[in-house]
Amino acid sequence: MLDDGSTRFCLWAPGAAHVQLLIDGRAQAMARDEEGNHLLITQAPAGTRYVYRVDGRQVPDPASRAQPGGVSGASMVVDPADYAWRCDTWHGAPWHTAVICELHVGALGGFDQVCACLPRLAACGFTAIELMPIASFQGDRNWGYDGVLPYAPDASYGTPASLKAMIDEAHRLGLAVILDVVYNHFGPVGNELPNYVPEFFRADIHTPWGAAIDFCRPQVARYFIDNALMWINEYRFDGLRLDAVHAIQPPAFLEEFAAAVRRTCLPHGRQVWLILENEHNAAGLLRGDYDAQWNDDAHNALHVLLTGEHEGYYADFAGDPTGEVAKALAEGFVFQGQHDRRGISRGEPSQDLHPTSFVLFLQNHDQIGNRPMGERLTCLADEADLRAAMVLVALSPMIPLYFMGEPWGCRTPFYYFTDYDGELATQVREGRREEFAHFSGFADPARRERIPDPNALETFAASIPRVTDEARAADWERWFAGLLQLRRQHLVPRLQDCYALGCEVLADKAVFARWRLGDGHYWEMALNVSGNDVPLPRDPATRVIWIEPQDAMDALDSGVLKAHAAVVLAREMQDERLIA
Structure with missing residues (x-):
């Protein structure tokens, strides 16, 4: 919207001969410039519904700010300045202070209901929440990775104003807010771009979702960069997590994207985080404008260690999971150029990177929901081992991330869910079941029929996190x-200039890692998720920060780390105390 109350409409469609703006059925011709942009400035106050007619085909605005009637309905004009922010003093937080809880807005009931959860998350000690994608998608429920209108928060979650109110409240409570964005593809329903602007895509590169997006075109690159700037500047998100950037070609776009975010429209002193998911383990990106990458390697090795699973991508970590956990703690990535199970060389050396360049986790939406039955680790691993591993994630110098419900030991599943109908619903259901045909537990077609239908309402309903045992949940959450x-008090203030000193394999399923903190102190962690006690001579100069379980202290004093245990130690500088 412009200062005089009019609205500027612009649609890039270089191959279109005639483009019109339709408001209340009244068509207005749009003028075409030399770059293929079709432009019109007209009176259209906030709340106005409109569509474009491109060579006779009606389509929503690909940069629509709101889609009240869904992805196939009319777009709605939104005034980006119509929300009165209350928390104007918030400028973000340094990345090394991040402790993240990943949330699915739909499973929690929408923006207003997420807002109601924020005080509990802040009281628990989180400093940030991460929202799974919220861009408009087909139907009323979706993981979010099938979005087709990336500028419009999905109407099933609430209005743009309710999203801003949620972010405003998070900032009031001291919580940063990260948004997961999907820039590598569009969903299968509601994406009209191929029909009127095929130039948006590349016919020579195909992805699992169809023709690849053509990031070499300046207009396409700008579309996604401007989307990021909208979330950061208009909605005041504190960071973005870019989904599966290994599917983005050319990789140079990632550098262009990050540089544009860093230099454009950010108020002085604003802290904005950029986080990657990247199978390529491109360590070079983490030496530039990106803060961190989700460390799937570390997760996969820890998962194998806790569960013994070895199918699918866990096969890459089944040979020596203990050694690979040790490598991840000492160097960041496990894959730093070697070949994976498919014979593909991936990864770059990462041992020089700061520990906070890696986001460490035991669970997230992918690693739970991409299982056939959506089980959480509370249903897969020994509880004592799980709690010991959670200590490792919470008190490692890497950035910890937890999935909603994890802090109170949630046992309800989190399934993959969509809201398609007709032939697409059948394809999604049968395709998902066939995806697991090579897994030993689902080779029998009758067993695959038990995998929940992603389109069934009950699949979504079952994925809503629930407390089934109030006393147990309260105990977990206090713990x-x-x-x-402890992380906030003893580790976070010393994380800057921290670096890893190495990680020793003590025995099968047992490791001992060491870091030098920014003030010269040493931080040591030992994890033993085996069924056997292991020797761990303790230097008398160290102080126990945390031991799990508590009754493992006597054994530690005798030089032994008990089975199913973890310990965090601090080695003090001479004549200085780490703990006041």
Whole structure:
């Protein structure tokens, strides 16, 4: 919207001969410039519904700010300045202070209901929340990775104003807000771009979702860069997590994107985080404008260690999971150029990177929801081992991330869910079941029929996190909050200029890692998720920060780390105390 109350409409469609703007059925011709942009300035106040007619085909605005009637309905004009922000003093937080909880807005009931959850998350010790993608998608429920209108928060979650109110409240409580964005593809329903602007895509590169997006075109690159700037500047998100950037070609776009975010329209002193998911383990990106990458390697090795699973991508970590956990703690990535199970060389050396360049986790939406039955680790791993591993994540110098419900030991599943109908619904259901045909537990077609239908309402309903045992949940949450309090008190202030000193394999399923903190102190962690006690001579100069379980202290004093245990130690500088 412009200062005089009019609205500027612009649609890039270089191959279109005639483009019109339709408001209340009244068509207005749009003028074409030399770059193929079709432009019109007209009176259209906030709330006005409109569509474009491109060579006779009606389509929503690909940069629509709101789609009240869904992805196939009319777009709505939104005034980006119509929300009165209350928390104007918030400028973000340094990345090394991040402790992240990943949330699915739909499973929690929408923006207003997420807002109601924020005080509990802040009290638990989280400093940031991460929203799974919220861009408009087909139907009323979706993981979010099938979005087709990336500028419009999905109407099933609430209005743009309710999203801003949620972010405003998070900032009031001291919580940063990260948004997961999908720039590598569009969903299968509602994406009209191929029909009137095929130039948006590349016919020579195909992805699992169809023709690749053509990031070499300046207009396409600008479309996604401007989207990021909208979320950061208009909605005041504190960071973006870019989904599966290994599917983006050319990789140079990632550098262009990050540089544009860093230099454009950011108020002085604003802290904005950029986080990657990247199978290529491109360590070079983490030496530039990106803060961190989700460390799937570390997760996969820890998952194998805790569960013994070895199918699918866990096969890459089944040979020596203990050694690979040690490598991840010492160097970041496990794959730094070697070949994976498919014979593909991937990864770059990462041992020089700061520990906070890696986001460490035991669970997230992918690693739970991409399982056939959506089980959480509370249903797969020994509880004592799981709690010991959660200590490792909470008190490692890497950035910890947890999935909604994890702090209180949630046991309800989190399934993959969509809201398609007709032939697409059948394809999604049968395709998902066939995806697991090579897994030993689902080779029998009758067993695959038990995999929940992603389109069934009950599949979504079952994925809503629920407390089934109030006393147990309260105990877990108190315990978890204690871990985060220790991180905030003793580790976070010393994370800058921290670096890893190495990680020793003590025995099968047992490791001992060491870091030098920014003030010269040493931080040591030992994890033993085996069924056997292991020797761990303790230097008398170290102080125990945390031991799990508590009754493992006597054994530690005798030089032994008990089975199913973890310990965090601090080695003090001479004549200085780490703990006041």
